[in-house]
Protein backbone atom coordinates (compact mmCIF):
# COMPACT_ATOMS: atom_id res chain seq x y z
CA UNK A 1 0.00 0.00 0.00
CA UNK A 2 2.96 2.32 0.50
CA UNK A 3 3.26 4.95 -2.18
CA UNK A 4 6.11 6.90 -3.67
CA UNK A 5 5.27 10.57 -3.81
CA UNK A 6 6.59 12.90 -6.44
CA UNK A 7 6.14 16.61 -5.78
CA UNK A 8 2.63 16.64 -7.21
CA UNK A 9 1.23 13.55 -5.50
CA UNK A 10 0.63 13.57 -1.78
CA UNK A 11 -0.93 11.03 0.52
CA UNK A 12 -3.54 11.79 3.18
CA UNK A 13 -4.82 9.50 5.92
CA UNK A 14 -8.11 10.30 7.64
CA UNK A 15 -9.21 8.70 10.92
CA UNK A 16 -12.93 8.52 11.67
CA UNK A 17 -13.58 8.09 7.94
CA UNK A 18 -16.80 6.18 8.63
CA UNK A 19 -18.11 9.14 10.64
CA UNK A 20 -20.09 12.26 9.79
CA UNK A 21 -17.08 14.52 9.19
CA UNK A 22 -14.42 11.99 8.18
CA UNK A 23 -16.44 10.86 5.13
CA UNK A 24 -16.43 14.43 3.76
CA UNK A 25 -12.77 15.01 4.61
CA UNK A 26 -11.94 11.93 2.50
CA UNK A 27 -14.07 13.27 -0.37
CA UNK A 28 -12.37 16.67 -0.18
CA UNK A 29 -8.91 15.11 -0.54
CA UNK A 30 -10.24 12.94 -3.38
CA UNK A 31 -10.91 16.21 -5.20
CA UNK A 32 -14.68 15.99 -4.83
CA UNK A 33 -15.04 19.33 -3.05
CA UNK A 34 -14.79 22.75 -4.62
CA UNK A 35 -11.29 23.67 -5.80
CA UNK A 36 -9.98 26.86 -4.20
CA UNK A 37 -7.31 29.27 -5.38
CA UNK A 38 -4.87 27.65 -2.94
CA UNK A 39 -5.57 24.05 -3.96
CA UNK A 40 -5.58 24.87 -7.70
CA UNK A 41 -2.29 26.76 -7.44
CA UNK A 42 -0.63 23.82 -5.68
CA UNK A 43 -2.08 21.47 -8.31
CA UNK A 44 -1.53 18.43 -6.10
CA UNK A 45 -3.23 15.09 -6.59
CA UNK A 46 -4.06 13.29 -3.39
CA UNK A 47 -4.04 9.63 -2.63
CA UNK A 48 -6.31 9.24 0.34
CA UNK A 49 -7.01 6.42 2.76
CA UNK A 50 -9.57 6.46 5.56
CA UNK A 51 -9.71 4.43 8.73
CA UNK A 52 -12.77 3.47 10.74
CA UNK A 53 -13.62 0.91 13.36
CA UNK A 54 -17.02 -0.78 13.74
CA UNK A 55 -18.26 0.47 10.36
CA UNK A 56 -15.03 -0.05 8.39
CA UNK A 57 -15.37 -2.57 5.55
CA UNK A 58 -11.60 -3.18 5.35
CA UNK A 59 -11.65 -2.38 1.62
CA UNK A 60 -12.67 1.24 1.06
CA UNK A 61 -12.04 2.11 4.69
CA UNK A 62 -9.29 0.38 6.68
CA UNK A 63 -10.28 -1.14 9.99
CA UNK A 64 -7.89 0.23 12.61
CA UNK A 65 -8.45 0.18 16.37
CA UNK A 66 -6.71 3.42 17.24
CA UNK A 67 -6.59 2.36 20.88
CA UNK A 68 -3.97 -0.24 19.90
CA UNK A 69 -0.63 1.46 19.39
CA UNK A 70 0.69 -1.35 17.19
CA UNK A 71 -2.25 -0.86 14.79
CA UNK A 72 -1.51 2.88 14.65
CA UNK A 73 2.16 2.20 13.88
CA UNK A 74 1.22 -0.37 11.23
CA UNK A 75 -1.20 1.90 9.35
CA UNK A 76 1.21 4.84 9.40
CA UNK A 77 3.94 2.58 8.05
CA UNK A 78 1.69 1.04 5.37
CA UNK A 79 0.06 4.25 4.12
CA UNK A 80 3.04 6.55 4.70
CA UNK A 81 1.01 9.78 4.55
CA UNK A 82 2.25 13.37 4.47
CA UNK A 83 -0.85 14.45 6.40
CA UNK A 84 -3.13 12.76 8.91
CA UNK A 85 -6.53 14.33 9.64
CA UNK A 86 -7.64 12.96 12.99
CA UNK A 87 -11.45 12.98 13.11
CA UNK A 88 -12.09 9.90 15.27
CA UNK A 89 -13.47 10.74 18.71
CA UNK A 90 -16.24 9.98 21.10
CA UNK A 91 -18.41 13.07 20.85
CA UNK A 92 -21.90 12.02 21.93
CA UNK A 93 -22.51 13.60 25.38
CA UNK A 94 -24.50 10.62 26.72
CA UNK A 95 -21.78 8.17 25.60
CA UNK A 96 -19.07 10.45 27.04
CA UNK A 97 -20.78 10.62 30.43
CA UNK A 98 -21.51 6.88 30.42
CA UNK A 99 -17.87 6.01 29.70
CA UNK A 100 -15.52 8.75 30.92
CA UNK A 101 -12.46 6.46 30.93
CA UNK A 102 -13.09 5.13 27.41
CA UNK A 103 -13.68 8.68 26.21
CA UNK A 104 -10.42 9.91 27.75
CA UNK A 105 -8.61 6.97 26.14
CA UNK A 106 -9.92 7.77 22.64
CA UNK A 107 -10.12 11.57 22.79
CA UNK A 108 -6.87 12.19 24.68
CA UNK A 109 -4.53 9.18 24.84
CA UNK A 110 -5.09 8.02 21.25
CA UNK A 111 -4.56 11.62 20.12
CA UNK A 112 -1.28 11.72 22.07
CA UNK A 113 -0.13 8.43 20.51
CA UNK A 114 -0.96 9.71 17.02
CA UNK A 115 0.76 13.03 17.71
CA UNK A 116 3.92 11.30 18.94
CA UNK A 117 3.96 8.91 15.97
CA UNK A 118 3.32 11.70 13.44
CA UNK A 119 5.92 14.02 15.00
CA UNK A 120 8.60 11.32 14.89
CA UNK A 121 7.80 10.54 11.22
CA UNK A 122 7.48 14.20 10.13
CA UNK A 123 3.77 13.83 9.26
CA UNK A 124 1.46 16.87 9.46
CA UNK A 125 -1.34 16.16 11.95
CA UNK A 126 -4.61 18.08 11.77
CA UNK A 127 -6.52 17.34 14.97
CA UNK A 128 -10.24 18.13 14.77
CA UNK A 129 -11.43 19.85 17.93
CA UNK A 130 -14.54 21.69 19.03
CA UNK A 131 -15.99 25.08 19.98
CA UNK A 132 -16.94 23.38 23.28
CA UNK A 133 -13.39 24.03 24.56
CA UNK A 134 -14.84 27.47 25.40
CA UNK A 135 -17.27 28.29 28.20
CA UNK A 136 -19.62 30.19 25.86
CA UNK A 137 -20.56 32.68 28.59
CA UNK A 138 -22.72 35.56 27.29
CA UNK A 139 -20.62 38.47 26.03
CA UNK A 140 -17.41 36.50 25.33
CA UNK A 141 -17.87 35.38 21.69
CA UNK A 142 -16.61 35.50 19.04
CA UNK A 143 -13.59 33.62 20.37
CA UNK A 144 -10.19 34.10 18.78
CA UNK A 145 -8.03 30.97 18.56
CA UNK A 146 -5.85 32.18 21.46
CA UNK A 147 -8.75 33.14 23.77
CA UNK A 148 -8.87 31.58 27.23
CA UNK A 149 -10.53 28.16 27.17
CA UNK A 150 -12.96 26.87 29.79
CA UNK A 151 -14.97 23.80 28.76
CA UNK A 152 -18.21 23.22 30.63
CA UNK A 153 -18.59 19.49 30.06
CA UNK A 154 -16.46 16.34 30.00
CA UNK A 155 -16.52 16.13 26.20
CA UNK A 156 -15.04 19.64 25.96
CA UNK A 157 -12.46 18.84 28.64
CA UNK A 158 -11.25 15.72 26.80
CA UNK A 159 -11.09 17.52 23.44
CA UNK A 160 -9.08 20.35 25.04
CA UNK A 161 -6.72 17.82 26.63
CA UNK A 162 -6.36 16.26 23.15
CA UNK A 163 -5.33 19.70 21.81
CA UNK A 164 -2.74 20.06 24.58
CA UNK A 165 -1.39 16.57 23.83
CA UNK A 166 -0.90 17.49 20.14
CA UNK A 167 0.90 20.74 20.94
CA UNK A 168 3.08 19.10 23.64
CA UNK A 169 4.15 16.10 21.55
CA UNK A 170 5.10 18.19 18.51
CA UNK A 171 7.05 20.68 20.69
CA UNK A 172 8.87 17.85 22.45
CA UNK A 173 9.93 16.50 19.06
CA UNK A 174 10.93 20.00 17.85
CA UNK A 175 8.37 19.72 15.01
CA UNK A 176 6.04 22.56 16.09
CA UNK A 177 4.82 23.51 12.61
CA UNK A 178 3.44 20.02 11.94
CA UNK A 179 0.91 19.75 14.79
CA UNK A 180 -2.27 21.71 14.04
CA UNK A 181 -5.54 21.97 15.95
CA UNK A 182 -8.67 22.73 13.92
CA UNK A 183 -11.73 23.73 15.99
CA UNK A 184 -15.17 23.47 14.45
CA UNK A 185 -18.72 24.14 15.71
CA UNK A 186 -21.79 21.88 15.51
CA UNK A 187 -21.77 20.10 12.14
CA UNK A 188 -24.47 19.29 9.61
CA UNK A 189 -24.34 17.58 6.23
CA UNK A 190 -24.93 14.26 4.52
CA UNK A 191 -25.67 11.52 7.03
CA UNK A 192 -25.87 7.81 6.40
CA UNK A 193 -29.25 6.87 4.96
CA UNK A 194 -31.87 7.10 7.71
CA UNK A 195 -29.38 8.15 10.40
CA UNK A 196 -30.11 11.79 11.10
CA UNK A 197 -28.91 11.25 14.65
CA UNK A 198 -25.35 11.33 13.31
CA UNK A 199 -25.62 15.14 13.43
CA UNK A 200 -27.07 17.33 16.21
CA UNK A 201 -28.54 19.50 13.42
CA UNK A 202 -29.90 16.82 11.04
CA UNK A 203 -31.58 15.10 13.99
CA UNK A 204 -33.83 18.15 14.42
CA UNK A 205 -35.54 17.07 11.23
CA UNK A 206 -36.70 13.95 13.08
CA UNK A 207 -38.10 16.20 15.82
CA UNK A 208 -40.06 18.22 13.25
CA UNK A 209 -41.44 15.03 11.69
CA UNK A 210 -42.31 13.59 15.13
CA UNK A 211 -44.17 16.79 15.96
CA UNK A 212 -46.44 16.10 12.97
CA UNK A 213 -47.63 12.93 14.71
CA UNK A 214 -49.01 15.09 17.52
CA UNK A 215 -46.03 14.61 19.86
CA UNK A 216 -45.21 17.82 21.80
CA UNK A 217 -41.51 18.68 21.65
CA UNK A 218 -39.65 21.27 23.76
CA UNK A 219 -36.81 22.79 21.75
CA UNK A 220 -33.96 24.99 22.94
CA UNK A 221 -34.37 28.61 21.87
CA UNK A 222 -31.58 30.04 24.01
CA UNK A 223 -28.11 28.76 22.98
CA UNK A 224 -26.72 30.35 19.82
CA UNK A 225 -25.29 27.94 17.25
CA UNK A 226 -23.30 28.55 14.07
CA UNK A 227 -23.57 25.24 12.21
CA UNK A 228 -20.84 24.35 9.72
CA UNK A 229 -21.34 22.13 6.69
CA UNK A 230 -19.13 19.01 6.69
CA UNK A 231 -18.19 19.55 3.02
CA UNK A 232 -16.90 23.03 3.87
CA UNK A 233 -14.86 21.65 6.78
CA UNK A 234 -13.42 18.97 4.49
CA UNK A 235 -12.35 21.60 1.97
CA UNK A 236 -10.72 23.71 4.69
CA UNK A 237 -8.81 20.68 6.04
CA UNK A 238 -7.45 19.97 2.56
CA UNK A 239 -6.42 23.61 2.14
CA UNK A 240 -4.75 23.67 5.56
CA UNK A 241 -2.77 20.60 4.49
CA UNK A 242 -1.76 22.33 1.25
CA UNK A 243 -0.76 25.52 3.09
CA UNK A 244 1.32 23.83 5.82
CA UNK A 245 2.98 21.26 3.56
CA UNK A 246 3.88 23.83 0.92
CA UNK A 247 5.52 26.12 3.49
CA UNK A 248 9.23 25.57 4.07
CA UNK A 249 10.22 23.86 7.32
CA UNK A 250 11.86 27.03 8.65
CA UNK A 251 8.79 29.19 7.99
CA UNK A 252 6.29 26.55 9.12
CA UNK A 253 7.24 26.97 12.78
CA UNK A 254 5.81 30.50 12.70
CA UNK A 255 2.41 29.34 11.34
CA UNK A 256 -0.41 29.16 13.92
CA UNK A 257 -0.88 25.95 15.92
CA UNK A 258 -4.61 26.53 16.45
CA UNK A 259 -7.09 27.27 13.66
CA UNK A 260 -10.86 27.71 13.77
CA UNK A 261 -13.59 27.35 11.17
CA UNK A 262 -17.26 28.19 11.60
CA UNK A 263 -20.56 28.76 9.88
CA UNK A 264 -21.53 32.43 10.13
CA UNK A 265 -25.32 32.12 10.24
CA UNK A 266 -26.76 32.17 13.75
CA UNK A 267 -29.58 29.83 14.71
CA UNK A 268 -31.06 28.41 17.89
CA UNK A 269 -32.21 24.80 17.62
CA UNK A 270 -35.80 26.07 17.63
CA UNK A 271 -35.04 28.36 14.69
CA UNK A 272 -33.54 25.44 12.77
CA UNK A 273 -36.78 23.50 13.38
CA UNK A 274 -38.78 26.50 12.14
CA UNK A 275 -36.70 26.55 8.95
CA UNK A 276 -37.10 22.79 8.36
CA UNK A 277 -40.87 23.04 8.91
CA UNK A 278 -41.10 25.97 6.48
CA UNK A 279 -39.14 24.03 3.82
CA UNK A 280 -41.29 20.94 4.32
CA UNK A 281 -44.47 23.02 4.36
CA UNK A 282 -45.60 21.67 7.73
CA UNK A 283 -46.60 23.48 10.96
CA UNK A 284 -44.37 23.86 14.04
CA UNK A 285 -47.33 24.08 16.42
CA UNK A 286 -46.24 21.11 18.52
CA UNK A 287 -42.73 22.43 18.98
CA UNK A 288 -42.41 24.70 21.97
CA UNK A 289 -39.58 27.26 22.11
CA UNK A 290 -37.65 26.78 25.35
CA UNK A 291 -35.97 30.05 26.35
CA UNK A 292 -35.12 29.01 29.92
CA UNK A 293 -31.34 28.94 29.49
CA UNK A 294 -29.12 27.87 32.37
CA UNK A 295 -30.28 27.52 35.93
CA UNK A 296 -27.69 29.78 37.66
CA UNK A 297 -27.52 27.28 40.54
CA UNK A 298 -26.80 24.25 38.33
CA UNK A 299 -23.27 22.86 38.71
CA UNK A 300 -22.78 22.48 34.94
CA UNK A 301 -23.51 25.57 32.85
CA UNK A 302 -24.18 24.96 29.16
CA UNK A 303 -22.39 27.23 26.69
CA UNK A 304 -24.59 30.09 25.46
CA UNK A 305 -22.49 31.26 22.52
CA UNK A 306 -19.22 29.64 21.37
CA UNK A 307 -19.02 31.45 18.02
CA UNK A 308 -15.50 30.86 16.66
CA UNK A 309 -13.53 33.58 14.90
CA UNK A 310 -11.98 32.35 11.64
CA UNK A 311 -9.36 35.13 11.61
CA UNK A 312 -6.35 32.80 11.88
CA UNK A 313 -7.47 30.90 8.76
CA UNK A 314 -8.19 34.13 6.85
CA UNK A 315 -4.74 35.49 7.76
CA UNK A 316 -3.26 32.36 6.13
CA UNK A 317 -5.19 33.12 2.94
CA UNK A 318 -7.45 30.07 3.39
CA UNK A 319 -10.95 30.33 1.91
CA UNK A 320 -13.44 30.38 4.81
CA UNK A 321 -16.57 30.78 2.69
CA UNK A 322 -19.55 28.72 3.76
CA UNK A 323 -22.57 27.23 2.10
CA UNK A 324 -25.88 28.98 2.69
CA UNK A 325 -27.56 26.95 5.45
CA UNK A 326 -31.16 27.38 4.26
CA UNK A 327 -30.23 26.82 0.60
CA UNK A 328 -28.39 23.57 1.44
CA UNK A 329 -31.41 22.30 3.34
CA UNK A 330 -33.82 23.34 0.57
CA UNK A 331 -31.81 21.18 -1.85
CA UNK A 332 -31.49 18.33 0.64
CA UNK A 333 -35.19 18.24 1.48
CA UNK A 334 -36.46 18.62 -2.08
CA UNK A 335 -37.26 14.90 -2.24
CA UNK A 336 -39.37 15.14 0.93
CA UNK A 337 -41.65 17.77 -0.57
CA UNK A 338 -42.74 15.74 -3.58
Ligand SMILES: NC(=O)c1ccc[n+]([C@@H]2O[C@H](COP(=O)([O-])OP(=O)(O)OC[C@H]3O[C@@H](n4cnc5c(N)ncnc54)[C@H](OP(=O)(O)O)[C@@H]3O)[C@@H](O)[C@H]2O)c1
Nearest residue numbers: 016018019020021052053054055065066088089130186187
Ligand atom coordinates in the same frame (compact mmCIF):
# COMPACT_ATOMS: atom_id res chain seq x y z
N1 LIG B 1 -20.38 16.35 14.92
C1 LIG B 1 -20.25 17.56 15.42
O1 LIG B 1 -21.24 18.32 15.53
C2 LIG B 1 -18.91 18.04 15.88
C3 LIG B 1 -18.78 19.34 16.39
C4 LIG B 1 -17.53 19.81 16.78
C5 LIG B 1 -16.42 18.99 16.68
N2 LIG B 1 -16.56 17.72 16.21
C6 LIG B 1 -15.37 16.87 16.14
O2 LIG B 1 -15.27 16.42 14.80
C7 LIG B 1 -14.68 15.12 14.78
C8 LIG B 1 -15.53 14.20 13.92
O3 LIG B 1 -16.82 14.08 14.52
P1 LIG B 1 -17.98 13.24 13.84
O4 LIG B 1 -19.24 13.93 14.15
O5 LIG B 1 -17.63 12.92 12.44
O6 LIG B 1 -17.89 11.89 14.71
P2 LIG B 1 -18.66 10.52 14.47
O7 LIG B 1 -19.62 10.64 13.33
O8 LIG B 1 -19.19 10.10 15.80
O9 LIG B 1 -17.49 9.53 14.02
C9 LIG B 1 -16.58 9.05 14.96
C10 LIG B 1 -15.56 8.22 14.24
O10 LIG B 1 -14.61 7.70 15.17
C11 LIG B 1 -14.36 6.32 14.85
N3 LIG B 1 -13.91 5.60 16.05
C12 LIG B 1 -14.52 5.48 17.23
N4 LIG B 1 -13.79 4.69 18.05
C13 LIG B 1 -12.69 4.29 17.37
C14 LIG B 1 -11.56 3.48 17.66
N5 LIG B 1 -11.38 2.90 18.84
N6 LIG B 1 -10.63 3.27 16.70
C15 LIG B 1 -10.79 3.85 15.49
N7 LIG B 1 -11.82 4.66 15.15
C16 LIG B 1 -12.76 4.87 16.08
C17 LIG B 1 -15.71 5.83 14.37
O11 LIG B 1 -15.57 4.63 13.65
P3 LIG B 1 -16.79 3.53 13.53
O12 LIG B 1 -18.07 4.31 13.51
O13 LIG B 1 -16.47 2.82 12.25
O14 LIG B 1 -16.67 2.67 14.75
C18 LIG B 1 -16.16 7.01 13.51
O15 LIG B 1 -15.57 6.92 12.23
C19 LIG B 1 -14.52 14.68 16.22
O16 LIG B 1 -13.20 14.89 16.62
C20 LIG B 1 -15.44 15.61 16.99
O17 LIG B 1 -14.96 15.83 18.30
C21 LIG B 1 -17.77 17.22 15.81
